[in-house]
Structures are given as C-alpha cells and as structure tokens.
Amino acid sequence: MTAQNTGTEANNGAVAAATDHVRIFDTTLRDGEQSPGASMTFEEKLQVAALLDEMGVDIIEAGFPIASTGDFESVQEIARRSRNSVIAGLSRASFKDIDRCAEAVKPAAQARIHTFISTSPIHMKYKLQMEPEAVLQHVSDSVGRARNWVDDVEWSAEDGTRTEFEFLCRCVEAAIKAGATTINIPDTVGYTTPAEYRELFKRVRETVPNADKAIFSVHCHNDLGLAVANSLAGVEGGARQIECTINGLGERAGNAALEEIVMAIRTRNDVLPYTCSVNPQYMMRASKLVSAVSNFPVQYNKAIVGKNAFAHESGIHQDGMLKNAETYEIMKPEDVGVKATSLVMGKHSGRHAFREKLLELGFELGDNAFADAFRRFKDLADRKKNVYDEDIEALVEDEISTQGEMSKVIALTVIAGTGGPQKAIITMDVDGQHITKEANGDGPVDATFRAIREVQPHEAKLALYQVNAVTEGTDAQAEVSVRLQEDGRIATGKGADTDTLVASARAYVSALNKLALRQKQTMPDALKAG
Template identity: 50%
Template sequence: MSKMIQFFDTTLRDGEQTIGVNFSIEDKIMLAQKIADWGADVIEAGFPVASENDFNAVRRIGQEVTNCNVIGLARCVKKDIDAVIKALTDAPHGQIHVFIATSPIHRESKLHMTQEQVIEKIQACVSYARQHFDHVEFSPEDATRTEWNFLVKAVRTAIAAGAEVINIPDTTGYTNPDEFGALFDYLKKNIPEFDRVTFSVHCHNDLGMATANALESIRHGATRIEGTINGIGERAGNTALEEVAAAMYVRHDFYQAENHVDLKKTYELAKLVSQKAKMPLPHNKPITGTNVFSHESGIHQDGFLKNHATYEILTPQSVGVAHSSIPLGKLSGSHAVAVKLAEIGYQVTKADMK
C-alpha cells in the first residue's frame, strides 16, 4: 500500500549554514512561502536563540506562513527552548525541534557528558518542550555513529517524554543505504512505540549518498524526509528534496509512496534559492541543472528525436522546465543537424546530409 511521506524543509536553517549564504529576513519570508506553496509539510525556519535576526525571522515566518507547519530548532538547553517558545507558541502552526548529540565522539569530545547525563537531558528538555508545544521533534545528533543500543534508549526516552517525531540524523554523511536500512530495521525491532510516532531522517552528503540514504529510509519505515532545496547546507550539503520528490515520482512503482509536492514548481523554486543563496546551479545538477534535458552526442540525439523517453526518464515540463534542447557539438550526429537545418528553413535529404 502507498504511504504518505512528509517533506521537512530546512533550507532556511541548515541551508543558511552553507559558507557564504546569508538570507535577509524578507528573503526568508518569501522563500518560506514559496517552499510551502511547493508542498513542504514542515519548514524549519531557523534557530531562534542564535541571534535577534534569527529570532525575528522565525517569529515572522510563524505568523505569516499559514499553509505549512513552522518549526524552530533548539539544543537541549533551556534558553534555546525558551527562545522557540517565545517565537512560535502563538503561531498558527508552530512546533519545536530539540536535539542533543548521542555518539561517543560527541559525548566525550564536545559535550563531556556520560550516557546517563545525556539521557537525563533528553528527558528534562523534551518534557519541558512538550509543556509548551503539542508537536515536539527530537533528534539524537550524529545518530549513525551512535551505539545502536544506546540510540534505542535515547529515542525511547524522548518518546516517553512527549516527542511525537523522532529524527535520525546522518550528521556527517557517514552511513550508506544498506547500513541505514539495517539501522531502521533494528530500531523498528527494538522500539515498541515505533509505529505510533513519525520517524524522520536528516542526511548529509559528505560521501555523496544523502539522497540515496534518505530514499532507502522510506523502504524501512521513515515517513518524513528532511533536506534542503538544491541540497545546500553544512559542508557538502544536505539531501536535495527536489531529488527525493523526483525519484518518488519516476519510481513510484518501487517506493510506493506519495507526497504533497507540486513537482511542476520545482525549477522555479530551485532558481530562486540559487539566486538568493548566490550559489549557481551546477550544469549537471540532477533534476534542475541546465544539462539534464540537453542531448549533444549523436547516438543520444538520434534516440531522443525518435522517442524522448529513450534518454529522458521524466519530462522537462514535469519539473517546470519549458522544453528539452539538442545543442550541436563535436559529437552530434546527422539526425540532429538535419533537425537544426529544418528549424532555420533548410530541408535536406539523407544524401545531402552525407
């Protein structure tokens, strides 16, 4: 049976953590509205405790974007949670996302905390957040480098304290699809509450597998995918949500899953984020790059001209691109040259082409 996959967009939070990217408050409000209109179910508007600007952006998005859930991020620190409360408790669809690192390297080198101290923090902070919000998401940061039995303990503690969404972050892009799927199977087997909460994933792209890992999680029980438009974010970036949406569309037979994304608005949104982030889209960027619907080599051009589906697994119009193109280059064949000549008014025979 088909299941519904929520899209959680963090372009305005994790995306803005890309080196050199700085969105103004007005940019954020405009982008949030466009992302909501594209079909995101949740927008992570920012990290309110980080600065006055961040706080104001989160608050305004929470008040002005009313067709989407709006979430604010907080560490498991009371002042962080208080900042989200102040920014979003009176928003029409305000929510909170709290996190603490759980992996050994983070516990020992960053937090200087024992497993027991981390568990105590989760219980205290999630329950405090739950007093102020009906919807609480919890993330064990660096989950994929956390001992699996301790990860289960952390997740169950958060659920007992009131979290209704559990996010499993691959914070450093460390995992791979096989391992990630196995982790989800382990969680499902060892967390009796698995099916009564939403499991989410937040994958990074350090080894180039963010989209693959996110898609694999759908097959193992995740029902929310977190990511950004164009895959912007820390270091090598995040799961590109438009890639997940397109993969679910093209391979609906395989994933058997639905979402609320209006795929035809994808290219326009990708261009807008690219412009505001001052990060040009790579020509070979999946789904939205200029080369995706262009065919230069003779064999490809010939097949494409006979039947577009020979080399295009989705139409350009399905993602909001006007049409495909067949640029002429050193590898172009006679079929494409004949078509180009016809376009400018010259009818040529096969003999002429030779």
Template identity: 50%
Template sequence: MENKVDIFDTTLRDGEQVPGCRLNTQQKVMIAKSLEELGVDIIEAGFPISSPGDFESVTEISKNVTNPIVCGLTRAVEKDIDCAVEALKFAKRPRIHTGLGTSDQHVFTKLKITREQVIERGVAAVKYAKKFIEDVEFYAEDAGRTDNEYLAKVIEAVINAGATVVNIPDTTGYCIPEEYGQKIKYLMENVPNIHKATISTHCHNDLGMATANSLSGVQNGARQVECTINGIGERAGNTSLEEVVMAIRKHKWLDFTTNIDATQIYPISVLVSETMNMPVQANKAIVGRNAFAHSSGIHQDGFLKNRDNYEIIAPEEVGVEKSSIVLTARSGRAALNHRIAVLGVELTKEELDIVYGKFLELADKLQVIGDKELKILLSTHLEKTLDF
C-alpha cells in the same frame, strides 16, 4: 495515509548555514511562501536563539505561512526552548526541534558527559518543550555513528517523554544506504513505543549518498525526510528535496507519495540559487542547466525519435520549459537537421551533407554552435538565398 512521506524543508536553517548564504528576514519570508506553494509539510524556519535576525525570521515566517508546520531548532537547553516558543507564538502549527549528540564521538569529546546523562538531558528537554507546544521533534545528533542498541534506548526514552517525531541524522554523511536503512529498521523492530512517533531522516552528503540514504530510510520505516532545495547545506550539503521527491514519483513500485507540486521545483530552485548567491552545478540532478540538455549525437538521435530513450523525467514535470538539443562537435546529422528545421529551413540530403561537414569543422573550433553561427553557416555554404 501510511505511505505518505512528509517533506521537512530545512533550506532556511541548515541550508542557510553555508558560508556566504546569509539571508535577511524579507528574503526568508519570500522563500518560505514559495515553499508553502511547493507543498512542503514542515518548514524549519531557523534557530531562534542563535541571533536576533534568526528570531525575527522565525517570527515573521510564522505570521506569513498557513499550511506547513513551522519549526524552530533548539539545543536541549531550557533557554533555547523558551526563545523558540516565543518566536513561534504566531505559528498556526508550531513545532519545537530539540536534541543533542548521541554518538560516542559527540558524547565523550564534545558534550563530555556520560551516555546516561545524554538520555536525561534529552528527556528533560522534550518534557520541557511539551509544556508549551504539543508537537516536539527530537534529534539524535550523529545518529549515523551511534551504536544502534544505545540509540534505541535514547529514542524509547524521548518518545515516552512525549516526542512526536524522532530524527535520526547522519550528521557527518558517514553511512552507506544499507547501513542507514538497517539502522531505521533496527529502531522499528527494537523500540517498543516507536509507533507513537514518526521517524525522520536527516542525511548529509559528505560521501555523496544523502539521497540514497534517505530513500533507504523511508523503505525501512521513516515517514519524514529532512532536505533542502538544491541540496544546499553544511559542508557537502543536505539531502536534495528535488531528488527525493522525483525518485519517489518515478519509482511507483515504492508506493510512497508526497504533497509536493513538482512543477514548482525548478522555479524555487532558481529563487533559492539567486537569493543565496549559490550557483547550481550544471550537472545537478533535476535542476542543473544540463539536466535536460542533449549534446551527444547518439543521444540526440534517440531523443528526437522518442524522448523516453534518454529522459526519465519530462522537463515540464519539474517546471522547466523544455529540453534542449545542444550542437557541439559530438552532434550528429539528426540533431543538426532538427535545429535547421526549427529555423524554418528544409534541406535535401545532399545539402545536409555539405552543411554537416562544414558544421563539424566549425564545431571543432567553438564549444557550442548557436543559431547565429548556424545561420551564417547556411548562408555561406548553400547556393540558395536563405531568408531569416
């Protein structure tokens, strides 16, 4: 399908590079199986040559998943590729992901070679990988800061060498959406053989625009998005899988689809967070604990009248049990009355007025009023006996 967007999950490779988030093989296999249930198209299982543990993890994931492509990362070096080929020998659908830097910053200060040599190395790596595995993805590291004309030459050369996917990473999170989208558009219009490969996005979040850049890339011709659960990853993180998937689902005018079962999003978010000991920030889009919580009186009143007033996603869509009305000093009568009704108590308008005044006094002292405090409040300030 032309408008199908492949979801390439790199939680187990780029995501696991976060300090303190190292996983053992058993944990990686468990997450990989959950990624398969989620419906991701490609799992980047690791960087096999980087350590014996990573090699073992890629091998075991290859044995334990069936539907997704299993991908191993390499540098544009033959020994890396040999190692990845060996690690992927049990994969039903293996992919080698190889490449090197293309920006002047990387070429001249990190690799310390010429632009021509970058193309030579990239072509050689792709050709070598193709001897063993048909599906070869090439990454042009720091493409976000690479001159478009030169980038187009690199991409044309590696596609001619056999690359099936070309990855255009915004490695440093430098780009803004218009800039990144125009880069993808430039490649679509100026690489003669671009139709022979899939363009992939791989955006980092250093300026907070990874999701926006990825979507801009898709709008301009990319059909694979590289992302992680909860947006974890190097420095400020990678593109968040849940944000991209739900943005595509909610904006039907974009006319794109994915294979993701959205009801599995929250469960795998919790799994990754707990397994990697990486807490999710409370206000994180889609999966943060406050994503479906309402505490402002105006919002609570509007939500109780019609949830669409303040929620564009139903919590059940992403596997969250329900929305929550959180009682604070900002809450109004409607929210308080709703919570009291949930406790099985019906109040007259006069009784609600009495309780609301006392509620505000207590709420100014406490951050949040829970059911326990609410029951005490009702029993203390209403003359009738309440049976809880």
C-alpha cells in the same frame, strides 16, 4: 506555560507511521543557511518560505531562534505568514533555547519545536563532555519542556549513525515517553551507507517498545555523495519523514536535495511506493530562487534542476529524442517547471513578453525589481545580437542578489594593457551618495578591487574569484563569483555583465554588502548543528 494545539497528523504517530505518505521537511532556511557564505537576508528568507509553503512542503524548518535576533525575527514572521506548512524552529537541549524557540513559532497555525542533543560516544566525550546517563536525562527534560509549549515535538539524536545501538534505543524510548511525536536519526557527518541506514531504522523500530507512537525521520548529509540514496533507504526501513534542502544546500558537501527526493519517488514509484505532497512543477522556480538569494550556483549537471538536466548534445541522443523523448528522458521537463516552449527575446521585446519570459524561467519579481531588470535587459539587448534564457537568468539573479544593498556600482572605467600601470576609476552609490575613486593595480581586476577599497575601506581577504561565460560567443555575459573572508565571516557575491570587469566589480561589492550585514548577524560556531 500552556500547550498549543497544532492540529497536525503528528499527534497520531501510530496512524501516520502505517501509511505510505512521506512528509517532506525542508531545512533550507536552517541547515542550508549554515553553508559558509550562504546566509540570507530577512526579506529573502520570507520569500523562500512563502514559495516552500505554496509548493506543498509539509514542514518548514525556519531557523534557529536562539542564534540571533535576526534569526528569531525571521522565524516568527514566517510563522505568522504560513498558510499550509508546519513551521519548526530548532533548539538545543536547554530550557532557554526551547523557550525562545516556542516564542518564535507561537504565531504559526501549526507549530513544531525541534530539539536535539548529541548521542555518539565521540560527541558526548569531546563536544558535550557529558556522561551517557546525563545525556539521557537531558533528552527527557528537553522534550518534556518542549511538549509543555506545543503538541508537535521533534527530537533528534545528533550523530545518530555513529551512536551505540543500545544507547540510541534508550534515548529514542525516553524521547517518545516524554512526548516526542517525531524521532529523527540523522546521518550528521554523511558516514552511513544505504543498507546500514535501512537496517538501523528497521532495528530501532522493532526494538523500542513505544516506537509506534512516533513518526521516524531521516536527515542525511552528502559527504560521501549518498545523502539521497540513504534518505530513501531510511524510508524503506520505516521512516516517514525526509529532511532535505533545495539544491542540496548545506554545510560541507550539503544535504539530501529535495528535488531529487521528490522526483525519485515520483519517477520510480514502482520500487518506491510512497506519496508526498510537494508539487514538482515548482522545482525549477525554487531552485533558481534559492541559488539567487544564497549566491550558490547550481552545477550544470545537477540532477533535476541543472542547466544540462534536459539538454542533449550527442548526435545519437538528439536522433533518439526526435523520434521519441522517452529514449533519453525519464522525466518530462514540464514536470519540474521547465517549459518546453520558448519566447525569442531581443531589443524589440516589450514589458509583457519580458514578464512572461521571467515567469517561464521561474522568476516572479515585484514592480521595482521588474523595472530594474527590464532596464538592464534592454541595455543587454542593445549590446548582444542574441539574448538567451541563460543571459536573462544571470541578469535577474544578479538583480535579486543586489536588492536592498547599501552600495552599488554606478560607473567603471579601466585603463589596461601591456604598458601599465593598470588603473580603475569607479563611481559607487553608497547609502544614496555618489563617490568616485581611482586606484592602480597589478592588472585590471586588481585595480578595480583596489578602487572599491578606496570607496569602502575594509580588511576582507579575497578567498575566491571565479568567472564563467553564461553563453557562447565573444559577446557572452560573464558571471563572476567573489568570496570574501574577514574575522571568520564569509560572504559570497555574484555579478553578471557582458563586461567582465563590470561583473567583477558588482560581485565584489555584493560580497562586501553581505559581509557588512554578516557583522550584525553573526552566528557563533557553538550554535551550529547538523
């Protein structure tokens, strides 16, 4: 094995730690993708990685190469295509994991191996079933193995905030001595508070003799809703890398949200006197892309990127906004990629205007996807008097989520009413073949889903069925979310249409397609890490 020269600032930890520059480490493609039902396809991962690279993210954690062949291939291709960001892969503290990770990130101009092991008493006893001294030896061995491959090695103490302080310091010292250039002390279960986390980093950096040789990193989960606050507190305690995800995507309650971190530093630079390299004008575009490919909707009142983040309905607020926007807005919409001006879209709008509208909303589609989206837009404009931005967003997100799927809804007829029975007749394109089936059900939705089952037999259980109106009015588009579960695998699909039943069918079929893909790319629970 020969060391790979990454040429990154990480090789001079002492210098970097003395600056006020905070590195943004995005783990949307790794920790974010571990959210149940949020797995992305190969092409979707490449699309997200390209945008992260373009927007200035310092480090992209592209995946967990040992988890599956699909994960390995996506990490390797992201490494090959990266232009600006460091590309990191995650590995457990085993030589097999580390070597596989090294192979995956090798094509990157700047490569990092991120290796971890649990250090808390409860994890060591029940998860690892190892004594502390054995864990300490694994720290040295794993970091040393990784350092043989690359110069940029990150080591993480899983469940670091519940680790005994003295043992944590011994592990950190051993990791740095073995060659780690970044030390991550994660709040894996979202347990800590800002004051505790700030003090933890301060004490560790003061206690560990070689602490000046590495960058310290925060990685916070949001179980108590404190992930962003804890991350910023860790920086105040001396950390200079923040691990986060777009939209706060992640296991359980999610991770610290990248957009909130960046805009907190930018907006409150008077009390958070740090810098970061991420261009905030990409925020909305990144949020929409990740939401579309992961099928995880962004809550309306989500900070920075939510639909209502810059909306004002109160008369008092509107009056203040008309007089001076700063009365109720601490950020400009334009700063995060929300355009202040708007094109009015309707059935007379042409391709150029539609493409400009998509760019304004943060979407950049390939020729085939654009043609499909434009066709659906014209159909929608014929059925709706007013086509709102939200209508177009729902339509395009639906189009993105179904690109490349093996099955699609072609036509649906439903007979419903008080007399019963309810009947659905559906035509689907399955691998290029049109198949028509019908079924009765207990209501129109049940009949529709049963008809789909006739076309594509399966044993999946319906875990979630949710309908939201995209806009106001009786002609509003319905946006439907469907979550299916089978043999421990979970997949979520979304569909949008002015006909709720058509949207339901599209969402159900989208979830089925993702479930079929998940059967080929199942990650064992033992491989998941926080």
